[in-house]
Every structure is written in structure tokens, then in C-alpha cells.
Amino acid sequence: MTSRDFLRRRLVNQQIARGVHRSPSEVVAWLGAMQAQDYSGALWAVGLRSAGATEADVERAIAERTIVRTWPMRGTLHFVAAADVRWMLGLLTPRIIAGSASRSRELELDDAIFSRSRKLFIRALQDGRSLTRDTMCALLEAAKISTAEQRGYHILWRLAQEGVLCFGAREGKQHTFALLEEWAPKARTWDREEALAELARRYFTSHGPATLQDFIWWSGLKLSDGRAGLAMAEAHLSREAMNGVDYWMPHAPPLEGDNMPPVHLLPGFDQYMLGYTDRSAALDPLHSQKIVPGNNGVFMPTIVVRGRIAGTWKRTLKKKGIAFETSPFAPLNKTEMRAVAAAAKRYGDFMGLPVEAS
Secondary structure (H helix, E strand, O other), X not given: OOHHHXXXXXXXXOOOOOOOOOOHHHHHHHHOOEEOOOHHHHHHHHHOOOOOOOHHHHHHHHHOOOEEEEXXXXXXXXXXXXXXXXXXXXXXXXXXXXXXXXXXXXXXXXXXXXXXXXXXXXXHHOOOOOEEHHHHHHHHHHOOOOOOOOHHHHHXXXXXXXXXXXXXXXXXXXXXXXXXXXXXXXXOOOOHHHHHHHHHHHHHHHHOOEOHHHHHHHHOOOHHHHHHHHHHHHHHEEEEEEOOEEEEEEOOOOOOOOOOOOEEEEOOOOHHHHOOOOOOOOOOHHHHHHHOHHHOOOOOOEEEEOOEEEEEEEEEEOXXXXXXXXXXXXXXXXXXXXXXXXXXXXXXXXXOOOEEEO
């Protein structure tokens, strides 16, 4: 497997190139989980992998409860298919909750406060109601539970980790919370071994070629659990060594031809970057600071040329369209520039707005 084949397989398996899934919920289920702390970027991450999807289509999938936004792994917001949310939370969040014990103590949050908050929110949200974060925090304050110093956020985060809360549909530009039991009542549950095997199969099928260490980083599992999941999923996967490292990927025929789009415009926090602990295959370490400027943890949207990250881009929404600016790491040739323009138009179609490229 050459370096070029390696990157082409990742593009294909991540549904960035030659995507076969049409609906947003199918895309999210295929990837397993997709980071969603940057909401607008996360909508595009789903949309660029869904044939012909618009931003309204992805928002509709969330409102129709086929996609759920919550904190299933690493304490970070993700989109998860509604059918998968319970078994993922059950598998991944107990370790996160245990690891947050010191932070809870710092905030003077104990089991009694979490219990009171849980009962309060269940009463407030039952029968299909949803409330904004500000309203949820106001309920806590009215019950004499302080939300200062990030206490309110931590309570919401903790109860979502426990499977009590999840994000609901937006009210205008405001995000809301709902009861997970009512929002995704048909979510499946599995025992631990089934869940480990399924998570490993989903990850390596959608992210491969990838290593065991990549899977452990992405999932937040312990090394022993990561190994167990990979062992149970091994029958569904192929293994290939490259530079002395074992990579796992789905069984697939060799890639033929080169008819993939040469350029893709990915949002910040996309799985193509954050799905792996080792990002050097796609990103020259010399450019890492350009992707996360200032070490603030915010990932810039990226220009991907033939699998390699070749620059960044940004948009400015205007009344009648989108001002679009690219910052390549090195000058692009005419063919690549035309491909950038085509990718920008696709983004404009997703947003339902014309694009002015510069």
C-alpha cells in the first residue's frame, strides 16, 4: 500500500470521496460518532458526506430525532445516530464520569446535588418539553443550586453522560435540552462485549487504515478494552503493515482509477483530522500550528488536496451570499484552483447561498 493509496482509502472509507450514504443519519451511523462542538462545522461535516444534502436537511434529521447531539466519548460533544446513543453512552461514559470526580469536588458538586438536579430536570422536561441552557440554569438557581463557576454546565454535562439529558432541536439560534428517554426511546442497548466489538468494527470500517492506538484515542477506551474490541471485530477487517506499523481497514477491492475530486473543503474538528492520534499521514507537522493557531484547541477548516492538508479556509456570511477566503500553505496550480472553486460551490449549495471566492 503506497502513501497515496493509504490516503485515498481514508477518504473513501470516511465517505469524503465516493460517498454511498444519502441521508445524514446514515452518515453519522457509518462514522460511529462525529465531533460536534462547533455546531455549524459539524453540520457541514455530515453534509459533505451526504449526497446532495443541505444544511436544512441535516438540521431536519436532528429535529426528527434520527441524529442526537450529546457527550458520548472523551467528554466532547458528538453527533451520534439515535439508534446507537444508549449503547455508546453505556460503554464509554462511566470512565469519563469517574475521571471527572476531582473536577466535581472542585466545583463542590456531590451526589446529592446531581440527584436533586436530575429530579428537577425530569419534572421540567417530561412529556416532550425542551428548554434552553439558560432556562435550565435558571431552574437550578430557583432550586438554590448555584450555577456559578461552570457548575451549571458541569451538571448538564454530567446528566447527559448518565443518559438523562441530550440536546434537542434548536429554537431559533438557541440550543435546547430534552430527556434522552423521550428523545430517542428506541435506542438499542447491548452488553459490554457486543458494544466493544461494534464500536471497533464501526471505527476501523469508517476510519481505516487506522491503528489500535488511533482507535483508543478516538474512543477514549482503556488499552485493554481497545484490544478486546479489535480482537472481536477482526473477522470484518483486513490488516496491512506500513513502515513497520499495523493498520486495520475494511475488506475492500483495490482502488482503481483516479476519478475522485482532487480537492475537499473540510470543517474544523473534522474526523479526517481528529479521528486519529497520529495525523502526520495527512498533515505535515510543520503546518500544525496553522491548523490550531495559538494552541487554543480550535481546529481551523482545512483544504485537502489529494488526501493531504494543503491549507485553511474561512467563510463570512453576508446578506446575499458567502465571502470565501482560502489560505493555501503553498501556491496551488490552475487545476487545483478550479477544484477549490468547485468545492466552494458545493459548500454554497449546502448553505443555499452563492459563494464569492478569493
